[in-house]
Amino acid sequence: MISVAVVDAQTPGNVGTIARAMKNFGLDELLLVDPPELDPDGEAYGFAGQAREDILPNAREVSLEYLTDNYHTVGCTAITNEDARKHVRYPFKTPRELADSLADVRADTCLVFGRERVGLTNEEIAELDEVCSIPAAEDYPVLNLGQAATIVLYEMRSLTLESTQLPDPTHDRASEREIEGLHGQFESFLEAIDHPEEKRDKAGRLFRRLIGRAHPTDREAVTLRGIFRRAQRRIDSRDE
Template sequence: MSLNIRVILVEPLYEGNVGSVARAMKNFGFTDLAIVNPCKIGGNARAMASHAKDVLKNASTYTSLKDAIEDDVNIVIGTTGITGSKYNEHIRLPAFTPRQLKEKMNGVNAKIAILFGREDNGFTNDELKMCDIILSIPTSNDYPVMNLSHAVGVVLYEMSSIEAGDYPIAERFDQELLIDHIRNVLDNIDYPEHKLDKTLLMIRRICGRAKLTPREVQTLRGILRTIQYKLGLL
């Protein structure tokens, strides 16, 4: 059994790349392709898809990344070429290699969305903030920027050998409730406003890496509720 993986392309610019992505997906046994605000998908895309035209044809399109992630996705993974030690560090760290991600996801029972950004500009910061886990393919410093479809190919090569199991991951909906709850408690304790977003993103990434189970989310929320009660707020 392999993982349930959705590939999400965010505003791809070149139809040839989209076709090549479809082919790479089918090569590794994946078919669920979602595209946010796609470029025109025409003959060149179909030519590059080769025998994976069905993946291309069945791709779902969205006008927002939020919609593409859908309610039944448990973990959102963003693929970035820039792991930046300087540039917006907290948004892009820590980054896993495909190998590390594979090891992390072994035995999991979950639907995973793997996001790939624009060929020229990758992701916006807001898009990166939606990611529970950051993925980065180790490349040469001389030329780190991979072709979009090659990046998809390498990531799916690793993902295709994951052994899915029965380790349950909390629903996305409940994970978002937990994050909101933490935000509330930070508000309750007058956590410094200028640190709030950064800290919440850090906590989101911690939860993503920890692969919280439904029970863990409930227990953590129980603690938060008790804190609020003791603060005289409930």
């Protein structure tokens, strides 16, 4: 299942526009982090079209932590102009590449959109599993929030419109609980090997991006956790 989250939207109309695009392309779960007031007689419902009947009234207010704990999260942002040396927003996928990568993975995924003017912060992006960016003209790469969401959701249509069109899933991704446990185990491992403290956050972000692209199965995640745990025990026993 693919859900949509909007973080700290400034304009109710953009929330309505995104809800309408969700209705267009077969998505129905809208999650809102620090949303504006959505007055049933206001612009959100006015812009939502038929989504005013179900998607907007059923939208849930949640925290960013709730998203990372319960979904495979994809931060949707403008062109990043970053490379492997500046990796908070790198590597990133285009919407089409993202749809292709999700086609063979059974995972509850949430597409996360940020604020109208500044999008998602680096701190927020660092908490998410993947980054999606829309290629645009170099001299003006910034898109309106509603436009950006519509483009991304359009590319998801092969996964969301009709169940008869869905590809057969071939890969059972580990649960978010297991994935987050793996990240926690990696953090403990870095501490055990006395990895420089000032480099641990960077190493953790790199590891999160790697795991986000790999979509490990439960067995793979459990095995990796076991390896890190065993290595940590051995290191601890040598230090005694």
